[in-house]
Amino acid sequence: MTERVALIGSGNWGSAVAKIIGRNVRKFNHFDNKVKMWVFEEKVNGQNLTEIINTKHENVKYLPGIQLPSNIVACPDLLETCRDATMLVFVVPHQFVTSICKQLKGRIPANCKAISLIKGIDVNADGFRLITDMIQESLEVPTCVLSGANIANEVAEEKFCETTIGYRNRADGELFRDIFHTPSFRVNIVPDVVGVELCGALKNIVAIGGGLVDGLKLGDNTKAAIIRIGLYEMRKFSKMFYADVKDETFFESCGVADLITTCAGGRNRKVAEAHVTTGKSFDQLEKEMLNGQKLQGTSTAQDMYNILSKKNLCHEFPLMTTIYRICYEGIPPIRIVEDI
Numbered sequence: 001m002t003e004r005v006a007l008i009g010s011g012n013w014g015s016a017v018a019k020i021i022g023r024n025v026r027k028f029n030h031f032d033n034k035v036k037m038w039v040f041e042e043k044v045n046g047q048n049l050t051e052i053i054n055t056k057h058e059n060v061k062y063l064p065g066i067q068l069p070s071n072i073v074a075c076p077d078l079l080e081t082c083r084d085a086t087m088l089v090f091v092v093p094h095q096f097v098t099s100i101c102k103q104l105k106g107r108i109p110a111n112c113k114a115i116s117l118i119k120g121i122d123v124n125a126d127g128f129r130l131i132t133d134m135i136q137e138s139l140e141v142p143t144c145v146l147s148g149a150n151i152a153n154e155v156a157e158e159k160f161c162e163t164t165i166g167y168r169n170r171a172d173g174e175l176f177r178d179i180f181h182t183p184s185f186r187v188n189i190v191p192d193v194v195g196v197e198l199c200g201a202l203k204n205i206v207a208i209g210g211g212l213v214d215g216l217k218l219g220d221n222t223k224a225a226i227i228r229i230g231l232y233e234m235r236k237f238s239k240m241f242y243a244d245v246k247d248e249t250f251f252e253s254c255g256v257a258d259l260i261t262t263c264a265g266g267r268n269r270k271v272a273e274a275h276v277t278t279g280k281s282f283d284q285l286e287k288e289m290l291n292g293q294k295l296q297g298t299s300t301a302q303d304m305y306n307i308l309s310k311k312n313l314c315h316e317f318p319l320m321t322t323i324y325r326i327c328y329e330g331i332p333p334i335r336i337v338e339d340i
């Protein structure tokens with residue numbers, strides 16, 4: 001059977017993986033060579049971003065300077081992008097997934113499989129859900145996850161790194177590995193969707209902590225302590241809510257490696273550092289510094305705080321709780337070391 005891949009999202013990470021997927025589908029006979037990529041349409045210098053991508057083969061706004069393969073076709077219509085797909089790659093900021101799933105519900109082929117590259121969780125009045133569960137339940141498609149130490153610009157420049165795919169069904173994990181694995185983007189597949197996904201979501205909160213430490217000029221030992229305590233709280237939270245999460249997962253690229261890279265070079269780190277040095281709010285800095293890209297760590301800190309406070313568990317997660325309070329209650333950033 002010929003598989004047809006559709007990409008849902010075209011930001012910084014979405015565009016970097018488009019480069020990989022566009023090349024990889026050409027290497028195998030079991031993939032259609034054309035890959036449609038849904039673009040949230042916007043004007044860039046008066047021109048539609050989809051038109052720019054389809055003529056210049058470059059996402060000039062979200063991944064400038066990187067050539068995309070010509071078989072990546074930008075499409076502004078979500079339903080048209082996914083109409084005949086058999087493999088859906090979700091790669092949008094997590095706040096947009098609910099509305100995307102609502103639009104796609106009942107409108108995709110029955111034999112579809114999905115993978116989420118999204119780092120975040122979904123919190124509502126009843127509790128919280130993994131993004132993979134949300135996709136799987138609303139679209140009724142088996143859903144894997146991909147997460148790792150993968151700063152998009154470095155991946156797009158083909159600097160070596162690793163990543164982790166979590167699968168429920170091994171055949172799906174292997175099929176998705178085919179479209180992502182390259183010599184410079186090494187994929188390991190593991191049977192722990194929940195562990196891989198929670199690592200990716202929760203490390204963004206710790207990355208805010210890493211940036212606060214940088215802004216306060218507390219040094220490398222303090223940063224390492226934040227990373228260690230963060231890893232501990234990530235594992236504790238994951239196992240508290242999902243007893244089957246595996247310890248080994250925290251040693252994969254999605255675990256300790258992603259924590260290290262994001263605390264060194266990610267957007268969450270950069271904006272948190274600027275929050276300390278300028279005193280400006282995270283929302284304002286996101287607009288000023290990221291040119292349309294989205295921060296995930298602050299809203300995930302809020303999501304996690306909502307979960308913990310409802311269950312009277314904040315005292316068991318002092319780092320995550322303090323990061324929330326710095327972001328949303330305005331307590332002084334130095335409390336990151338005083339309150340843990």
Ligand SMILES: NC(=O)C1=CN([C@@H]2O[C@H](COP(=O)(O)OP(=O)(O)OC[C@H]3O[C@@H](n4cnc5c(N)ncnc54)[C@H](O)[C@@H]3O)[C@@H](O)[C@H]2O)C=CC1
Nearest residue numbers: 010011012013014040091092093096118119151152293294
């Ligand atoms: N950028 C990176 O280095 C990495 C990002 N990720 C994760 O990938 C996911 C996607 O992030 P990026 O591709 O970096 O996105 P981004 O933050 O670069 O870009 C934001 C995207 O959201 C779109 N958008 C804006 N308003 C929208 C709306 N109302 N509805 C739908 N889309 C809208 C924009 O058009 C743009 O494509 C996130 O969960 C992120 O944590 C994971 C690994 C690396």
Ligand SMILES: O=C(CO)COP(=O)(O)O
Nearest residue numbers: 148149150151266267268
């Ligand atoms: O997830 C990432 C790297 O693996 C990117 O992190 P930021 O969103 O903080 O840039």
